[in-house]
Amino acid sequence: MRSPLRYAAARQHGAFSTRQILSCYTRDELRARVRSQQWKRVFTGSYRHAGSEPTARLRVHAAGLSIGRPVPACLHTAAELLGFGVLDDPVTHVVVGTALPCTRRDELWPHQLLIRPGDVTTLRCATATTDANRTAVDLARTLRRLDALPILDAALAAGACTPEALAAEIEHHTGLPGVRRARALVDLADARAESPQESRMRLLCHDAGLPPPTPQLPVRDDGGRVRRWLDLGWEEAKVGLEYDGADHDGAARRRSDRRRQNWFTDRGWDVYHATDADVFGNPAPLMAQLATALARRSPRYR
Structure with missing residues (x-):
């Protein structure tokens, strides 16, 4: 890349405009580099080098070049x-x-x-x-x-x-x-949530009228040391809720999940599991199960 364009791209996190290209290349050279995919179009009138990642910073600067003036992201x-x-x-x-x-x-x-x-x-x-x-x-x-x-x-x-x-x-x-x-x-809103799905499950619990669960609830072993965390939990009732995503597939992960489930069972916990079908589909059956478990295991929730 020729110096004037290289300096412009460096100031703009890797983005450069048609006008900046034509200050040191011909239009035929521009077309040739686009055809060969050496340069990739970001938006109308803005480009990036094929080796640069289209990060948010690059895209915002490319947006400004395309629109014709700097613009803030939103x-x-x-x-x-x-x-x-x-x-x-x-x-x-x-x-x-x-x-x-x-x-x-x-x-x-x-x-x-x-x-x-x-x-x-x-x-x-x-x-x-x-x-x-x-x-x-x-x-x-x-x-x-x-x-x-x-x-x-x-x-x-x-x-x-x-x-x-x-x-x-x-x-x-x-x-x-x-x-x-x-x-x-x-x-x-709660800063303790560690994933979007945990936040969504907490909202579903709220909408179902359940008592507020604790996000990332620490659970102690028989010696009083924290050994596990639950995505959401009701400590007094010893009821937990976990989200099982796509990363729970596979034999090794299933074995790990079974050991984890057994650990909670040995210590008197009922742990329920949500999937994307519960979160984005019909959460009512799972919410009813949680309500029943809370009422059964703690007089406070009856």
């Missing part, structure tokens, strides 16, 4: 940059303000968001993004509840937000769509 893209992007989203989300068009194209979605002073921060990597509290609340307002609580939990776990800061941010969104739902979810 929503899922901002969450990824800020350390709590726990939901996969191939789209690059950026803010263009309320005065510019926001035509969606090539996995680039500009958003006409009203930005207050202080809503945008520039990270140490020189990439602009909506700040953590604004990002978390924007997502909590616009996502379905099963996806919004994992974002809020992850924002707290990453140390990017605090419950108090999220509650204060919510007040700036009064009257906007989804704010009442988001306010209720902020009250439920």
Whole structure:
């Protein structure tokens, strides 16, 4: 890569524009490098070298080159940059303000968001993004509840937000769509959750009217030492809930899971297991089983 373009790409985390290319290459040379896949298109009018990864930083800078001016990241893209992007989203989300068009194209979605002073921060990597509290609340307002609580939990776990800061941010969104739902979810957010599925299971327990479980509940052996953790647990009743994902397939994992289950059984625990069919399908039978177990094992929950 010729020096002027190499320097431009370095400043832009690997992204470069058609205009920058044509400052030191001909249009035929541009086409030849794209055909040979030496350069890959990111968005309209922006490219990256084939050897560079399309990170969130690169994509945000490429978005600015495509739109024609620097733009801050928002929503899922901002969450990824800020350390709590726990939901996969191939789209690059950026803010263009309320005065510019926001035509969606090539996995680039500009958003006409009203930005207050202080809503945008520039990270140490020189990439602009909506700040953590604004990002978390924007997502909590616009996502379905099963996806919004994992974002809020992850924002707290990453140390990017605090419950108090999220509650204060919510007040700036009064009257906007989804704010009442988001306010209720902020009250439920918990930094102890370690995965989106744990957050979703906790929300399902809440919606079913179950007592609040403890996320990542430590369980002690007969000598009083912590030996195991449960995704969710009710310590007094000795009832636990675990999520079994795709990584639980395979003979070695099944053997490990059986040993783990036996360990809990030996110590008087009833441990239930949820799958994606319970979380995204019909959770009612599992929630009813948990309610029955809690009532049977603890007078407090009858």
